[in-house]
Amino acid sequence: MRSKLVAGNWKMHLSATEGVALANAVVSALGESADLDVVVCPPYLAIPAVKESVRNTPVKVGAQDVFWMEQGAFTGKVSAKMLSNLCIDYCIVGHSETRGRFGKLEVPASTVSHFAETDETVNLKIKALLYHAITPILCVGETQEERDAGKTVSVIQTQLEGALAGIDPAEMYGIVIAYEPVWAIGTGLTCASDEADRVCGLIRTRIAEAGSQDVADNIRILYGGSVKPDNARDLFSRPEIDGGLVGGASLEANGFSAIVAAAK
C-alpha cells in the first residue's frame, strides 16, 4: 500500500522569514497524526531556517535542484553532499522549468538556455542524490505541442529511460516520480483526473519494465500542474495518483493545507 505524498515547490518565492512562517502554518494545520508525507521545497537560501523550524514535526524539506558533482570549481552550484549535510530528505530533478520547457513563457526566450537541463544531467543528479540517500522527485511531462502531436507517451518514455539509465532496480524504490504536463503548470489548466490517472498508469507500466513489478507497485507517482484545493481530492482519489507536486497553491498556508487534507 503506497502512502500519499504532497510536496510544495515554492520555486523562486519567499524569503527565509516568510518561508518559516509558511512552514509553521503548514505544521499547525497538519496536526500530529500525519498519515501521509508532506514536503516543502524552499529556495536554497531559505532551506536551513525552514529545516530548523520543522524539526521534530512530520513535515519534510526538499530542495528544488542539485548539481551532480561532489565539490569543485562549479560556481553557483549546490551538491547532493551539501544537501545531505543539511539532512535534506527530497530533491526535485528534471522540472520542466529547469529543463527550459515552460508552460507559459514568462521569461524572455533568450534566457531559456540558462536552464536547459537534459535527460543525461537528470540521470547524473538522480545518481548523486541516491548516493546520499536523498529521495529524487523526478519530473516528467509533455508540452502542449507534443500532446497535440500525439507524442505524450513517447516523450515521457524517453525522459524516463534517460533519467533512469544505469540505475539498479533496487534503487528505484528510493525515487518518486511526478507527472507534470508542461501545459498545465502555472496555467490554471489542470489535466483531467482520468487523463492524469491514465498517464500515471503508463508511467507505472514503464517502471515495471525498467525495474520490476514490485518497484512499480511501490513507487509513488504524483501529479503536478495547477493542483488547487478544489481539484485535489478528485485527482488524489485516482488509483494511479499517489499525491501531488504543487506550485502556486503551495505558497499559501490555507490552500496548501486544504490540498494536503484532500490527500488524507
Ligand code: 13P
Ligand atoms: P503550479 O501548481 O503552479 O501549476 O506548478 C506546478 C509545478 O510546477 C510544481 O512543480
